[in-house]
Structure formats: structure tokens, C-alpha cells
Amino acid sequence: MAIRKIVMYPADILEQHCQEVKKFDRKLAKVLDDMYDTMIKYDGVGLAAPQIGLDLKIAIVDIDDESGTIEMMNPRILETAGEQTGPEGCLSFPGLYGEVTRPFYVKIEALDRLGRKFTLEAEDFLARAILHEIDHLDGILFTTKVIRYLTEQELEG
Secondary structure (H helix, E strand, C coil): CCCCCCCCCCCHHHHCCCECCCCCCHHHHHHHHHHHHHHHHCCCCEEEHHHHCCCECEEEECCCCCCCCEEEEEEEEEEEECCEEEEEECCCCCCCEEEEEECCEEEEEEECCCCCEEEEEEEHHHHHHHHHHHHHHCCCCHHHCEEEEECHHHHHC
16 A cells, blocks of 8 residues: 555646546555555545546545445446535645535445445535545536635634
């Protein structure tokens, strides 16, 4: 397992649609393990493959709750409901935070590291984190959804 370099905006890969994962092998498992280590090292709650320079539909989320680490290959949003507005940041935009409105609830379908299909329902902050990472896989950055940018003081308050 290794810490990968985080790709910073304005790198082109951050605004591209990623390719679907087709091979579920040891190489993929290593990428997932590296992504987890990288996310933890940089104190993130999610990380998408383009953020480490890979053009693949891979994302992980871990908001440090009972859900544990969620690994998603080729995720698809099946359903959303409700609305929430809250602060977001991104490892590819260090020190930048903004208020973003997203659905309160999301239901997704994805593949795990072995290529098995699963569905997952999430609400509140977990839904926000999952939707943020799925956006990355479609080349959508949180900065395109910011209602208002936040200062460090507003985040801490």
C-alpha cells in the first residue's frame, strides 16, 4: 500500500468522464488500498480515481461511521430524494470550501472490488460524500455547485 499524489485543479483529468472498470484483479485491489491510504493521509472522507490520476470509475468513501469504507466501481445513481445544503471541500482544491446543495437521500448501484453488484442507500452526510465522489467520475467538480464560498472561520464556527 502506498500514498498516491493528489492531482490538483486545473488538471484536465479532473473534468473528464472516466472509463468503466472492466478488470477486477490484484491491480484493482492495490489501487483501492492505495486510495484508502491516500484518503486517510490527507484527512479526506472520499477519494475518486481521477484525483490520483487514473481515468477509471473508482471511488471510495469513509465518513468514519458504522458504514465503514465504501468502495464503488462503476457506480450509478438509481434514486435521490430531499435536499440538504452544507459545507464541502475537496482534496484537489486544498483550503477551498463552499456551501453545496445536494439530495438528502441517494440510492446507488455499484460493483465491489470483486466485481459483485450491490445497492446502497445513504442519507445526510454519507449521501453528500457519495454524490461528491460520483460527480468526480463524471468530471463534475464541487466548485460548479457552490452557492457560497466559506472561510476557515465559518467552517470552525
